[in-house]
Amino acid sequence: MRLGTVRRNGTTQAFRQDGDTTVYLPAKDVGELLQRDDWRTLSGEPGPAPQHAELEMPILRPGKILCAGLNYYAHAEEVGQEVPKYPTIFTKYANALVGPTDDVVLPAASTKIDWEAELTVVIGSRVRQADEAVARAAIAGYTVMNDVSVRDWQGRTSEWFQGKNWDRMTPVGPVVVTADELDPEAGLAVECELDGVTKQSGNTSDLIFSCAKLVSYVSEFMTLEPGDLLAxxxxxGVGLARKPREWIPAGAQMVTRIEGIGELRNHCVPEVKG
Amino acid sequence: MRLGTVRRNGTTQAFRQDGDTTVYLPAKDVGELLQRDDWRTLSGEPGPAPQHAELEMPILRPGKILCAGLNYYAHAEEVGQEVPKYPTIFTKYANALVGPTDDVVLPAASTKIDWEAELTVVIGSRVRQADEAVARAAIAGYTVMNDVSVRDWQGRTSEWFQGKNWDRMTPVGPVVVTADELDPEAGLAVECELDGVTKQSGNTSDLIFSCAKLVSYVSEFMTLEPGDLLAxxxxxGVGLARKPREWIPAGAQMVTRIEGIGELRNHCVPEVKG
Incomplete structure (x- = not known):
C-alpha cells in the first residue's frame, strides 16, 4: 500500500493506493491521515493515479524530523569515523522541506553543498520506551529524503543543525510505502544521481542501526507520534568524502531513489536573496 | 507588558498584564495570541491576576525550540572551550517542555542530570535574513527556560540532541515579558538554585552573542515564525564543570530565576517507567 499527498487546484489531498486502485481521502495530507486509526481502510473517492509532477511531500508539517548520522558502515568508513556504539541523532524543522519535484534552493552563503540520499521512517503510532518489536510495529512506512547539507556551516560548530536546516533544501517523498511491503533489513538500493551520474549507490542492508533499532533508541528518551519522520x-558516496571533494553545482538535476519506494527529481537552483 | 497562559477548568487561556491590569484573551495560549498582529491591543475580559501555581508554559507547542550552546564567556571558560566564532545551535521539541511549576521528570536511565538556566527569546514576527536591527524588532519578548541536560547521553555522540530532549524535562515560563520592558544587553541576573543553594548566578551582560545577533544569525539559514523559542x-555554574561534579538529586526543588521576568519552581522527580 502506498500513501501520498497531491497538489491540485491550490490545495492538497491525501490518497491511498493498493495495487492499481487509487482512492482520494478526506485528509489534507498523509500527516492528517495518520492521526486516524482507520487510515488503512478509510473510505474515499476512487480516481486515476496521480502524476509524479502532482505529488507534494507526503507530510506537510511533521511534528518532528529526526535524522541519524553515520549509520552506514561504508559511510562511517569514508568519513574516517569508527563504527559508532550509539546512534547520532540531529534534527530538522519543516521549513527545510520541499516536495519530490520542487526546486531545491542552494544557499548563496555557501558553495559546499552536498547530497545525502536517505531511507526515512514514517511513524504511525505513538510510542515511548518501545522495545524493537513494539518499535517495528509503530512504523507506518517508509519514504525518501535527501538530507542536503551545507558542509561549511555544518562544520562551524560541533552541532550540525545549522548546516542541515536551510529553508527549502531537503526534498522528501514521493510517497510512503507501508511497512508490510518493504523490508529494509533485507536490503533496498539507495541511490543519488547528479545530472545523470551516479554519486551514491548503497543498500540498506549496510545500515549499522536498523529502522526498528533507531525508533526504539529514540523512544527511550522521547515520545514519537504519528507523522514524525526519522531519516x-x-x-x-557523499561529495565531502570524494577526492577531490565535489559539491552540488548550480542548476544540477538531482535524483534520489530508493528501491520499492520511488524517486525524488529536483532541480537545484541558486538562492535569490530577498 | 507581560503575556502568559493560565490553566483553569481543564483548559488554558492567554492573558496580558499591563501594570496592575490583567486581561484574559480569546486565545488558548501565547503561541496562538502571537499569530495575531493585534496581540498588544486585542480586547479581552478583565480579571484578577493569576496565581503563580496556575501558570502554564506560555507557548504550548512552539514550532521551533532552538538553543544556543557555549554563549557566556564564563561558561565557555568553565567547560574548557575557546570563545566561539559562531553560535552553536541545537534543538528541542515540545515533548521536552513542562510548565513553570510542573514536576521535572529525571530520567531513570541516567544519574548525570544537570541544570542550565537560560534567558529565552520569544519570536513575534516572521523573519528571514534579518540584520540585527530587524532581528531585534522581531523579538516579542523574553521568558525563562531551564535546559536540563542528561550529560552522559549528551556526550554519547557529537550531537547533543539526545541529552536535551527527554520528555517533560525542560521547564519554561512563567510569563513572557515584552521586549520594550527588558534589555538583556544592559544585564539581567540569571540564577539557578537547588534546594535553596545558589548554583548559577550569572548575568546576560556576559553573553557572547546577543539576543538580536542570535536571531539574525539563525535567520540567515531558516525562517523564524511567531511563537518560536530561542534559548x-x-x-x-553548571554541575558538569564543578569539582567534584554535581547532579540534580531526586526530589530536589529547582528554582530558575531571571531578573525582570520571574521564576520557575520545579520539583525534580524520578521517572516512573511505564
Missing part, C-alpha cells in the same frame, strides 16, 4: 542516515 | 545559553 536513517546516508550510504557512502 | 540563549547558560551562564557558569
Amino acid at each position: 536513517t542516515g546516508t550510504p557512502a | 540563549t545559553g547558560t551562564p557558569a
Whole structure:
C-alpha cells in the first residue's frame, strides 16, 4: 500500500493506493491521515493515479524530523569515523522541506553543498520506551529524503543543525510505502544521481542501526507520534568524502531513489536573496 | 507588558498584564495570541491576576525550540572551550517542555542530570535574513527556560540532541515579558538554585552573542515564525564543570530565576517507567 499527498487546484489531498486502485481521502495530507486509526481502510473517492509532477511531500508539517548520522558502515568508513556504539541523532524543522519535484534552493552563503540520499521512517503510532518489536510495529512506512547539507556551516560548530536546516533544501517523498511491503533489513538500493551520474549507490542492508533499532533508541528518551519522520542516515558516496571533494553545482538535476519506494527529481537552483 | 497562559477548568487561556491590569484573551495560549498582529491591543475580559501555581508554559507547542550552546564567556571558560566564532545551535521539541511549576521528570536511565538556566527569546514576527536591527524588532519578548541536560547521553555522540530532549524535562515560563520592558544587553541576573543553594548566578551582560545577533544569525539559514523559542545559553555554574561534579538529586526543588521576568519552581522527580 502506498500513501501520498497531491497538489491540485491550490490545495492538497491525501490518497491511498493498493495495487492499481487509487482512492482520494478526506485528509489534507498523509500527516492528517495518520492521526486516524482507520487510515488503512478509510473510505474515499476512487480516481486515476496521480502524476509524479502532482505529488507534494507526503507530510506537510511533521511534528518532528529526526535524522541519524553515520549509520552506514561504508559511510562511517569514508568519513574516517569508527563504527559508532550509539546512534547520532540531529534534527530538522519543516521549513527545510520541499516536495519530490520542487526546486531545491542552494544557499548563496555557501558553495559546499552536498547530497545525502536517505531511507526515512514514517511513524504511525505513538510510542515511548518501545522495545524493537513494539518499535517495528509503530512504523507506518517508509519514504525518501535527501538530507542536503551545507558542509561549511555544518562544520562551524560541533552541532550540525545549522548546516542541515536551510529553508527549502531537503526534498522528501514521493510517497510512503507501508511497512508490510518493504523490508529494509533485507536490503533496498539507495541511490543519488547528479545530472545523470551516479554519486551514491548503497543498500540498506549496510545500515549499522536498523529502522526498528533507531525508533526504539529514540523512544527511550522521547515520545514519537504519528507523522514524525526519522531519516536513517546516508550510504557512502557523499561529495565531502570524494577526492577531490565535489559539491552540488548550480542548476544540477538531482535524483534520489530508493528501491520499492520511488524517486525524488529536483532541480537545484541558486538562492535569490530577498 | 507581560503575556502568559493560565490553566483553569481543564483548559488554558492567554492573558496580558499591563501594570496592575490583567486581561484574559480569546486565545488558548501565547503561541496562538502571537499569530495575531493585534496581540498588544486585542480586547479581552478583565480579571484578577493569576496565581503563580496556575501558570502554564506560555507557548504550548512552539514550532521551533532552538538553543544556543557555549554563549557566556564564563561558561565557555568553565567547560574548557575557546570563545566561539559562531553560535552553536541545537534543538528541542515540545515533548521536552513542562510548565513553570510542573514536576521535572529525571530520567531513570541516567544519574548525570544537570541544570542550565537560560534567558529565552520569544519570536513575534516572521523573519528571514534579518540584520540585527530587524532581528531585534522581531523579538516579542523574553521568558525563562531551564535546559536540563542528561550529560552522559549528551556526550554519547557529537550531537547533543539526545541529552536535551527527554520528555517533560525542560521547564519554561512563567510569563513572557515584552521586549520594550527588558534589555538583556544592559544585564539581567540569571540564577539557578537547588534546594535553596545558589548554583548559577550569572548575568546576560556576559553573553557572547546577543539576543538580536542570535536571531539574525539563525535567520540567515531558516525562517523564524511567531511563537518560536530561542534559548540563549547558560551562564557558569553548571554541575558538569564543578569539582567534584554535581547532579540534580531526586526530589530536589529547582528554582530558575531571571531578573525582570520571574521564576520557575520545579520539583525534580524520578521517572516512573511505564
